Amino acid sequence: MIEIVSASRCVTCDVCIAVCPTNVFELGPGGIPVIARQGDCQTCFMCEAHCPADALFVAPFTHPAPADSPLRDEAHLAASGLLGSYRREIGWGRGRKPGARLAVGPELGRARITSAALP
Ligand code: SF4
Numbered sequence: 387m388i389e390i391v392s393a394s395r396c397v398t399c400d401v402c403i404a405v406c407p408t409n410v411f412e413l414g415p416g417g418i419p420v421i422a423r424q425g426d427c428q429t430c431f432m433c434e435a436h437c438p439a440d441a442l443f444v445a446p447f448t449h450p451a452p453a454d455s456p457l458r459d460e461a462h463l464a465a466s467g468l469l470g471s472y473r474r475e476i477g478w479g480r481g482r483k484p485g486a487r488l489a490v491g492p493e494l495g496r497a498r499i500t501s502a503a504l505p
């Protein structure tokens with residue numbers, strides 16, 4: 387579930403509000419989104435993936451993290467590199483390598499295609 391909107395990182399682009407399929411966010415003071423309906427979060431990670439400022443953190447749980455969880459501690463998430471890490475891992479953002487380039491899968495190179503086409 388969405389746990390953190392970092393006010394210090396947010397650039398008020400409103401992209402997270404636009405991409406959230408369940409309307410979790412509301413526009414807050416200064417244009418910074420607030421988590422208004424956390425219970426509606428589907429843990430789809432789309433907001434974190436789209437945030438250009440790595441200002442969001444979605445915990446990989448279907449329920450809110452406990453109140454004392456470090457996953458609700460922005461300073462901890464920033465220091466540990468977890469804030470915005472989903473976007474980084476999939477390679478979205480300037481200068482990052484697209485995650486699809488790193489995916490493990492069957493060889494799809496020219497040699498394989500050529501050999502499969504031979505009688
Ligand atoms: S994880 Fe998905 S459902 Fe949850 S706030 Fe982000 S975009 Fe909305």
Ligand code: SF4
Nearest residue numbers: 396397399400402437
């Ligand atoms: S997508 Fe990121 S930078 Fe844009 S409004 Fe949401 S939290 Fe702020």
